[in-house]
Amino acid sequence: MIPYEVEYLRASSVQQALSILAQNPEAKILAGGHTLLPMMKLRLARPGLLVDIGRLPELRGxxxxxxxxxxxxxxxxxxxxxxxxxxxxxxxxxxxxxVIADPTVRNRGTIGGALVHADPSADWPAVALAMDAEMEVAGGQGSRRIPAHEFFAGFMSTAVEPDEVLTRIHVPLPAPGRVAYRKFRHPSSGYAVAAAAVAINVAKDGYSWGRIAITGVADAAFRAWEAGALLEGSFADLPDKVDAIVEAAFTNVTPLEDNFADGAYRLQLGRVMLKRALVDALEPRRGD
Structure with missing residues (x-):
């Protein structure tokens, strides 16, 4: 496809990037390019100016x-x-x-770009939700932190304003002792048709709390609050709760539909992925 004319600037700092965004309402941030550039190729996005922040040391590491x-x-x-x-x-x-895409994408794509793009089938939104992460964004009025469960506003939409830049993702410690991620990959794109992230805190005699997040199934990744609340109890009792946890996670969820998977199929894939993730997380380990 023939590219259209677009201006490109490489920012020397986050502050310079913010200044450019403030002066150019049609400008878009470019990091790894593996979400924005394909959309530009398909004319789903037509920014007049790309502001490259992918090589800023302050945003790496x-x-x-x-x-x-x-x-x-x-x-x-x-x-x-x-x-x-x-x-x-x-x-x-x-x-x-x-399990993200392929080595080429993994070596160029960035976590921040994927989170702000907020594709409903992306992997990082579910991980951020399950880990109770906070997103730090910088803007003309300073920086602010947004909890993951408030960050994803809907289909390819986040709480980041057009003149703001996502700078860091903060993950609280200590992190849950048991984690799992299961994904059914789309055979063409590598995105999740359905995927489940599970994080469970291990207490002395069992599990004291847990978090469950789903991506690929609805119009945005979501935290399954009621299902996560069931992730407590003894080591022996929790496997018997798996079916109830799975059902609670998808109650009242309106699924996406496309040519690859209709709504009923996508919901069933979500249930299967979550059940497998729960089994992974609950599997006895040495030292338990």
């Missing part, structure tokens, strides 16, 4: 704090997959990164 781990928004999927700190402290991130 993983930093461990006393009570959280912060992830720069321009950190690539591959960097998250390989991170020793995340494997130790927040393993749901590298676990999910392994």
């Amino acid at each position: 993983i930093v461990v704090h006393e009570d959280s781990v912060s992830i720069g928004s321009a950190t690539t999927h591959a960097e998250l997959e390989a991170s020793a700190e995340l494997k130790r402290l927040a393993p749901l991130f590298p676990l999910a990164a392994t």
